[in-house]
Amino acid sequence: MQTKSILAIDDEEIVRMCCSRILRTAGYDVDTSSGGPGALEMTEEKKYDVVLTDLKMPGMDGIALMVELKKRLPDARVIVVTGYSTIETATRAMTMGAYNYLEKPFSPESLLAVVRDALGEKV
Template sequence: MSKGRILVIDDEDIVRLSCSRTLVPEGYELAMAKNGPEGLKMLEEGSYDLVLTDLKMPNMDGIEVLAKIKERWPSTDVVIVTGYQTVETAVKAIKLGAFDYIEKPFTPDALIATVSNVFRIRNK
């Protein structure tokens, strides 16, 4: 049985691959999208407990993805993944309902800790 369903939205193949290699062995079920519109379409077609979304992507950035997810699927947790971490961006993301953010490049341990924390609090 899966620990939870996670959708990874990131335009970088290496980030999606890294998330998969880290989280699938931990017991999570992963789906992946290359951009915001593709990720939102996947959310329309199936439910996810958690979305990990990149901040800087073409077409639709992570803040816009976050806002749409919180509007349409408010019970889905969102963690922003960014290589461009600023206090202003972090505050904006948290105000819009992000559970947390993780800075790129991240270690497997940091990713597991962040995701585990989401599910620990979710399952209380």
């Protein structure tokens, strides 16, 4: 089975580190980016199955990035990670095309659960 590729975008390094450590340990191919423009560049060279993106970032915010990503990677599923643990922000993102959302701070189990769900794997 081909290794699934995941792109994690967050302006904070600790979050990027968490994502890559948890997902790599689980056997996924993980790339990270600290912002929207860098992430879009990376999608030029590589296809990703799941994109995890923070909602609030300097420069380009998560929603705008998600809209761009959906154009380039129509098959990729986008999971928004939000620091504002409000259903409303997440629901808004989902109406804009996000597949699911994840509240910060997250535990390794919850991250793996949403990613596996997005990949259509058995949770």
